[in-house]
Amino acid sequence: MKRRFLDVVLDTMRTLTIKTGYPVPISRSDVYSWARELNLKAKGPVVLYTGALYQIMPYLESLVSILKRAKESRTFLELMGLGKRFASSSLVKTFIKVDKVKVATSNAILRSIVLLLKEVGVEPSYLYENDLYSGVLLYDLGLSETFLLQAKRVYKVFKERGVKKIITVDPHTTYVLRNVYPKFIEGFDLEVQSYIEILSERIERKRPKETVEVVIHDPCFYARYQNIVEEPRKILEASGIKVLEPRRTRRFTSCCGGPVEALYPDLSRAVAMDRIRELSSISKTIVTLCPICFSNLSRVKPQNVEVIDLALLVAKVRGLMLGK
Amino acid sequence: MLEDLREWIKEEASKCMFCGFCETVCPTIKFGPHRGYGPRGRVNIALYISEGGKYTEEALSSLYSCLLCAACTLKCPANIDIPEIVRASRVLYSEDSLKEAIVVEKKVS
Numbered sequence: 001m002k003r004r005f006l007d008v009v010l011d012t013m014r015t016l017t018i019k020t021g022y023p024v025p026i027s028r029s030d031v032y033s034w035a036r037e038l039n040l041k042a043k044g045p046v047v048l049y050t051g052a053l054y055q056i057m058p059y060l061e062s063l064v065s066i067l068k069r070a071k072e073s074r075t076f077l078e079l080m081g082l083g084k085r086f087a088s089s090s091l092v093k094t095f096i097k098v099d100k101v102k103v104a105t106s107n108a109i110l111r112s113i114v115l116l117l118k119e120v121g122v123e124p125s126y127l128y129e130n131d132l133y134s135g136v137l138l139y140d141l142g143l144s145e146t147f148l149l150q151a152k153r154v155y156k157v158f159k160e161r162g163v164k165k166i167i168t169v170d171p172h173t174t175y176v177l178r179n180v181y182p183k184f185i186e187g188f189d190l191e192v193q194s195y196i197e198i199l200s201e202r203i204e205r206k207r208p209k210e211t212v213e214v215v216i217h218d219p220c221f222y223a224r225y226q227n228i229v230e231e232p233r234k235i236l237e238a239s240g241i242k243v244l245e246p247r248r249t250r251r252f253t254s255c256c257g258g259p260v261e262a263l264y265p266d267l268s269r270a271v272a273m274d275r276i277r278e279l280s281s282i283s284k285t286i287v288t289l290c291p292i293c294f295s296n297l298s299r300v301k302p303q304n305v306e307v308i309d310l311a312l313l314v315a316k317v318r319g320l321m322l323g324k
Numbered sequence: 325m326l327e328d329l330r331e332w333i334k335e336e337a338s339k340c341m342f343c344g345f346c347e348t349v350c351p352t353i354k355f356g357p358h359r360g361y362g363p364r365g366r367v368n369i370a371l372y373i374s375e376g377g378k379y380t381e382e383a384l385s386s387l388y389s390c391l392l393c394a395a396c397t398l399k400c401p402a403n404i405d406i407p408e409i410v411r412a413s414r415v416l417y418s419e420d421s422l423k424e425a426i427v428v429e430k431k432v433s
Contacts (some may be wrong), residue, residue, distance in 0.1 A: 138378035142414025
């Protein structure tokens with residue numbers, strides 16, 4: 001019987017997560033390399049948990065392009081179907097080609113988040129090689145058994161390190177930890193807050209040298225699932241950035257198309273183009289708050305349009321030194 | 325557990341009165357070949373699956389092309405949890421067709 005492309009994608013992600021802790025072929029050192037030179041403590045009750053979503057996006061793009069090619073070649077598809085073998089490091093390295101610029105951007109965004117937290121007096125610890133994937137994509141794709149396995153692994157890491165509070169960096173990880181983990185993990189007692197919520201409570205006004213004007217793209221998982229709408233606006237405005245609103249905004253925001261990128265790349269692209277047209281008609285600088293939005297909108301943007309992550313923009317405007 | 329899920333989908337999806345308000349905000353419907361690419365289609369395909377219907381290619385495309393963006397939930401007068409119906413149907417597919425629990429158990433041991 002022919003294997004469905006859908007089954008190959010699901011199986012690849014499941015196998016990789018079970019074997020490596022991540023749904024894409026990324027090494028653990030590539031997950032935490034962004035934190036070098038920041039001197040974050042390895043232990044402490046308040047922990048920064050990236051859930052690796054920013055880090056895996058460039059790898060996911062590469063994996064998707066391989067899967068797309070595989071879709072066209074039957075033999076390759078069968079080979080990929082072996083999943084297990086694909087997950088072995090040597091084969092992965094042969095196929096995965098990651099865009100170094102995108103990796104550097106993801107790392108710079110994460111560093112900006114830490115610098116912004118430090119500016120408001122929050123110094124979290126970091127998990128380094130234990131900064132595992134939250135499993136959110138597996139949950140969304142209905143792979144509930146694998147998700148549960150991963151969630152238990154992640155929770156164990158928190159518990160072993162005496163973590164009491166988790167600071168998250170993206171809407172999907174925040175949602176899954178705060179709203180989904182407690183349903184599946186008995187006795188879940190960790191406080192979860194996004195860095196956006198923390199900054200919005202503590203950030204002080206600062207005027208930039210020149211006025212910056214941006215259009216904001218609310219991510220569905222902040223605006224609709226968690227009612228985080230005013231917080232990013234407060235952070236931007238406190239940094240002297242003028243925030244313009246697109247036609248569909250706040251709770252009525254429109255999706256970037258990213259979540260179906262792996263399975264329906266053409267559909268995903270069409271949705272992203274539609275959204276970028278709407279956003280860029282308001283301003284040529286688009287601010288995103290989510291690694292999936294950032295990745296998907298960046299791929300289809302015209303040359304004269306800039307898509308920038310909130311953390312990176314705010315850190316730049318506030319004159320925080322990012323280093324290399 | 326799986327039967328509970330099937331029952332929940334049936335109950336929740338049966339609330340759909342076919343008004344189609346959800347289709348005005350769905351980002352995928354205008355780029356798909358048929359109404360299965362919109363919330364009303366997805367809810368009713370989920371209902372069909374939960375009642376033992378076949379996982380046809382188009383039924384699967386309908387369920388897996390959903391972004392789970394939840395824009396439709398703002399418009400639904402019956403207050404149906406559409407993204408959760410879609411997600412639950414994907415769980416059913418993983419269990420029915422891939423026998424996920426068995427695969428995971430085998431791979432972990």
